[in-house]
Amino acid sequence: MDCMPNGSLKDAINERGRGFDEGGIARVAERVLRGLRYLHGLGIVHGDINPSNLLVDEGGEIKIADFGASRVVVDGAEGNTIESAERGGTCAYMSPERFDCEGFGGGGDGGGFAGDVWALGVVVLECYLGRFPLVGAGERADWATLMCMVRFGGMPEVPVKASREFRGFVERCLEKEWRRRGTVGELLEHPFLEMRSSSCPVMEGFAGDGG
Incomplete structure (x- = not known):
């Protein structure tokens, strides 16, 4: 594996202590989506996309x-059922169908791939806010709280000052019904990615103010 001397995206979020600019976030989103396109093309569901697993x-x-x-x-094998929470992964980034496959369109291969997209949406919003987005600032994200928020809560709130493109991208990622959620191919064509920084996202692209 390549040397990753700069740690993880989680390290960058913690070190910065506030949100990143949209150009840098768009660059990160594009890189992750390209990686997911490659994996999904091989029939591989990552199953644990989160800032700690995105290395710099x-x-x-x-x-x-x-x-x-x-x-x-x-x-005829793994592809016929959606993965459940018991399969492993970080519960904070699990999609609704991981917690409740019957209640959120269970069945079919796409749910596993779509779960990676949900996780990316949480990561993108976390980059903007500078904190985990599915619970309030300072609240503990325990398993029970997360399950209730993901299953029964509404769309996580995106700050009103965020661009229309950013809001639209997050909404496509965090659609609760996986069959209606944005696909990797669709999201790679999303207008939000046109805002991406042309420079290295962690080193320079996150230089501006965010949420």
Whole structure:
């Protein structure tokens, strides 16, 4: 594996202590989506996309790591059922169908792939806010709280000062019904990614003010 001397995206969030600018976030989102497009093309669901598993290389670019919760989707086998919370992964970034596959469109291969998209949406919003977005600032994100928030709560609030493109991107990622959620291919064409920084996202692209 490549050397990752700059730690993880989680380290960058903690060190910064506030939100990142949208250009840098868009660059991160694009890098993760390109990685997911490659994995999904091989039939691999990562299953644990979160800031701690997004490592920063020497150039400041994001690389997906930790495949301990991943699975391979094959016809007639794993692909016929949506993964559940028991499969592993970080519960804070699990999609609604991971907690309740019957209540949120269970069945079919797409749910596993779509779960990676949900997790990316949480990561993107976390980058903007500078904190985990599914509970209030200072609140503890325990398993029961997260399950109730994801299953029964509404769309996580996006600050009104965020751009229309950013809000639209997050909404497509965090659609509760996985069949209506944005796909990796769709999101790679989303207008939000046109705002991405042309420079290294962690080193320079996060230089501005965010949420």
